[in-house]
Amino acid sequence: MELLRNAYSNSSDEEEEPKRLKSSHTSSYxxxxxxxxxxxxxxxxxxxxxxxxxxxxxxxxxxxxxxSSSQSSSFTLSGSISEADIPHKIVALLxxxxxxxxxxxxIPDKLSATLSGHTRAVNAIHWSSTHAHLLASAxxxxxxxxxxxxxxxxxxxxxxxxxxxxxxxxxxxxxxHFLLSxxxxxxxxxxxxxxxxxxxxxREDQIVGVIKFHxxxxxxxxxxxSKGHIKLWDIRTDKAVHNYNRxxxxxxxxxxxxxxKQFISSSDVSGSNISENSIIVWDVSRQVPLSNQVYVxxxxxxxxxxxxxxxxxxxxxxxxxxxxxxTTPPYRLNKYKRYENHGVxxxxxxxxxxxxxxxxxxxxxxxxxxLYDYQSSKVLKKIKAFNQACMDIAFHPVLPNVIASCSWxxxxxxxx
Numbered sequence: 001m002e003l004l005r006n007a008y009s010n011s012s013d014e015e016e017e018p019k020r021l022k023s024s025h026t027s028s029y030x031x032x033x034x035x036x037x038x039x040x041x042x043x044x045x046x047x048x049x050x051x052x053x054x055x056x057x058x059x060x061x062x063x064x065x066x067x068s069s070s071q072s073s074s075f076t077l078s079g080s081i082s083e084a085d086i087p088h089k090i091v092a093l094l095x096x097x098x099x100x101x102x103x104x105x106x107i108p109d110k111l112s113a114t115l116s117g118h119t120r121a122v123n124a125i126h127w128s129s130t131h132a133h134l135l136a137s138a139x140x141x142x143x144x145x146x147x148x149x150x151x152x153x154x155x156x157x158x159x160x161x162x163x164x165x166x167x168x169x170x171x172x173x174x175x176x177h178f179l180l181s182x183x184x185x186x187x188x189x190x191x192x193x194x195x196x197x198x199x200x201x202x203r204e205d206q207i208v209g210v211i212k213f214h215x216x217x218x219x220x221x222x223x224x225x226s227k228g229h230i231k232l233w234d235i236r237t238d239k240a241v242h243n244y245n246r247x248x249x250x251x252x253x254x255x256x257x258x259x260x261k262q263f264i265s266s267s268d269v270s271g272s273n274i275s276e277n278s279i280i281v282w283d284v285s286r287q288v289p290l291s292n293q294v295y296v297x298x299x300x301x302x303x304x305x306x307x308x309x310x311x312x313x314x315x316x317x318x319x320x321x322x323x324x325x326x327t328t329p330p331y332r333l334n335k336y337k338r339y340e341n342h343g344v345x346x347x348x349x350x351x352x353x354x355x356x357x358x359x360x361x362x363x364x365x366x367x368x369x370x371l372y373d374y375q376s377s378k379v380l381k382k383i384k385a386f387n388q389a390c391m392d393i394a395f396h397p398v399l400p401n402v403i404a405s406c407s408w409x410x411x412x413x414x415x416x
Contacts, residue, residue: 074161075196079154081146081177086133090150094132094398106401107359107371107381108415115147115412117156120166122391122406123348128172129397134193135404136179137412138170144181146193149404149414162189162198168209174218182208188223190235202233202240210253216260224251230265232284242287248277252348255304255313257327262290264313264327266301279304279315281331294331295323302348307374308357316351318344322362322372337377342370347408350392355400363390369405369415385413 083091120140128134134157135147144160144167151157165184172179177194188202188211206225214220219235228248231240249268256263262281269278279294279301295301295315301323303316311327312334322339326332339351342364351362359380360372367386372379386407396402399416406412 074198076159076161077157077196078159079148079151079157081131081134081148081157081193083133085148085152086150087152090133096398108401108403109381109383110416111413112402112416113149113155113414115145115149115155115414116410117145117159118143118410118412120410121408122410122412123167124169124350125392125394125404125406125412126171127394127397127404128177129174130172130176132396132398134172135394135412135414136170136172136181137406138167138181138183139410140166141410142166142183144170144179144191146179147412158193158196160191160193162191163187168207169211171211171213171221173213180211180213180221182211182223186225188221188233200235200238202238204229204231209251212254212256212263214260215256215258222254222256222263224254224265226250228267230254230282242284244282244287246277246280246289246292248280252300252302253304255306256284257306257313258308258311260284262327264294264304264306266304266315268300269298270300275299279325281327290329291331294325295333297323302344303350305350305352308353308355310357314339314351314353314360316344316349316362318346320344322351322360339370339372339377341379341382342366342368345389347389347391349389352393352395354395355397361393361395361403363393363405365389367407369393369403383415385415386411 118139118141122137122139124138126136133150135149137145142163146157147155148157163183163185167181167183170181179191179193182188184207186204186207188208189198190200191198204225206227206229208223208225210224212222221233224230230244230251232242234241252266254263254265261284263284265280267277269275275296275298277292280292281290283290299318301315301317306313313325313327315323317323320343324334324337342362343366345365347365349363353360358374360374362370364370367388367390369383369385369390371381385405388408390405390407392406394404402416404414
């Protein structure tokens with residue numbers, strides 16, 4: 001437990017000291033224009049935007065800041081983000097999009113790359129889907145690193161030091177080299193990695209712990225934070241177009257359903273005597289909860305993930321298991337299937353599905369990666385990766401037998 005307190009304490013951070021996640025048995029720019037024309041409220045792809053809506057949007061007060069290129073000094077280039085220095089075999093595999101890949105059902109077991117550079121815990125990692133040789137990592141050392149994983153030269157391509165406090169989450173946009181990150185400086189920041197420029201800053205009155213792009217519209221993203229506020233931001237208008245408020249505890253994770261019409265939130269209930277609101281399913285456009293009694297066990301759930309194909313989602317529970325739920329009403333918990341044997345122990349440990357949805361991987365407080373069969377929930381393989389907790393797991397978006405992982409000790413390992 002002392003490890004958690006030490007890693008989350010930051011003398012340079014003037015915000016309230018972040019508390020660790022715990023279980024409770026009593027409760028538990030781009031330069032404008034970036035994307036298509038602006039929309040002041042959630043406009044899913046193909047929706048009409050009236051002149052009145054556009055006028056209302058232009059008269060609103062923006063809560064974001066446009067950044068000048070003179071501030072790009074927080075960008076440090078140490079390698080290359082291009083594919084030029086990657087072995088031809090790897091480039092060919094990346095270009096193939098893994099069609100007809102013979103190792104689709106293989107299980108990663110061989111260490112492929114060791115990525116060292118963070119000086120404190122790594123909270124999150126994310127592969128780029130458009131430039132699949134690049135991996136982003138977010139650290140408690142206030143830094144976001146971009147890794148050219150298979151480079152023959154320097155694997156750490158660049159360091160992004162735009163945040164002035166610990167970085168909690170990082171996500172690649174589906175459009176080019178744009179990267180979104182958030183953290184304890186109460187901001188989410190959009191960065192053009194190719195130009196080394198911070199292009200937009202989205203400011204809040206809370207520590208921002210999680211961000212998630214809309215699956216069908218990368219100009220929209222969700223953010224959730226320490227005061228329990230969830231916002232839907234539109235990059236095109238620099239504004240929060242929807243607010244989802246329900247007097248929640250700190251937001252631990254948000255996840256869209258595969259159709260993008262609903263999202264699921266997880267909040268901290270450890271300080272409460274009730275587990276209501278631990279997991280909520282929301283209607284994206286109407287800003288209303290569809291169900292707030294999805295998970296009634298008295299544990300916090302630091303991670304929510306939707307299955308890529310089936311109408312289900314899973315929740316990492318501080319009860320040391322992953323629970324599985326339906327994404328269709330009444331969003332019922334499957335009481336007969338759960339993914340067990342790994343440990344959570346109060347760490348914000350994440351899990352993820354494989355490309356084909358047939359495997360579920362989870363980090364663990366014992367430093368291991370656990371690979372489960374999605375259908376049977378049996379452990380397929382345990383990989384001892386780190387000496388400290390394994391925090392996040394990311395299956396590669398093209399190569400089905402490649403998986404990245406990060407640790408509380410600051411290291412990142414890629415297996416194949």
